[in-house]
Amino acid sequence: MIRILVLAGAATLSASLACAQEPIVGTWKTASGETAQIAPCGSSYCVTLKTGKFAGKKIGTLAGTGATYDGEITDPKSDKTYSGSGSLSGNSLKMKGCVLKVLCKSQTWTRL
Template identity: 75%
Template sequence: MKLRTWIATALLAAPGIALAAEPIEGNWKTASGATAAIAKCGGSFCITLKTGKHAGKRIGKLDGTGADYSGSITDPETDKTYSGSGAVSGNSLRMKGCVLAVLCKSQTWTRL
């Protein structure tokens, strides 16, 4: 058995060893100052507001890995859903929502 295969097998079989979370997972401070939690939901990542006047509302669902994610984002004020994306860079998450891929708004969230 090759060393690399053995190490991968040993890590998967070892109890108590968790695989690293995706960079987008965690709690983020939004541009409005609310806290949003991003967590796995099925094969995607769901965005749920935890604080503010829309606390408890799911405002997005993104797919992806590493630094880049795409899916849908809902404006909690208007309840309109847009195609969206997120890009993680360190402790910053640049969120972008677009209508017809022409009219876009962006904001940067900060990891808590």
């Protein structure tokens, strides 16, 4: 009987860990006031605009865990793609895009 309870507890724990989402997953308010959705896509996370002029446009792909993510960010206005990163601090996400890892621009998004 104890063995069954231990096995059931282990199965429940492993299922809950598998369903746990990364902290970056969710809906975010961008610096321009639009809404972006970050969701798993394959082995990374896709950033898609949900509101505004470019709603439905995928603007980035990030990979990582915890508080630091790296990948690519696309400026929807110019359609240019840059090396990018995201770093989490509470309900704030600092998004950064760089050209040649020297000229960088960043903005802070807020979790909705």
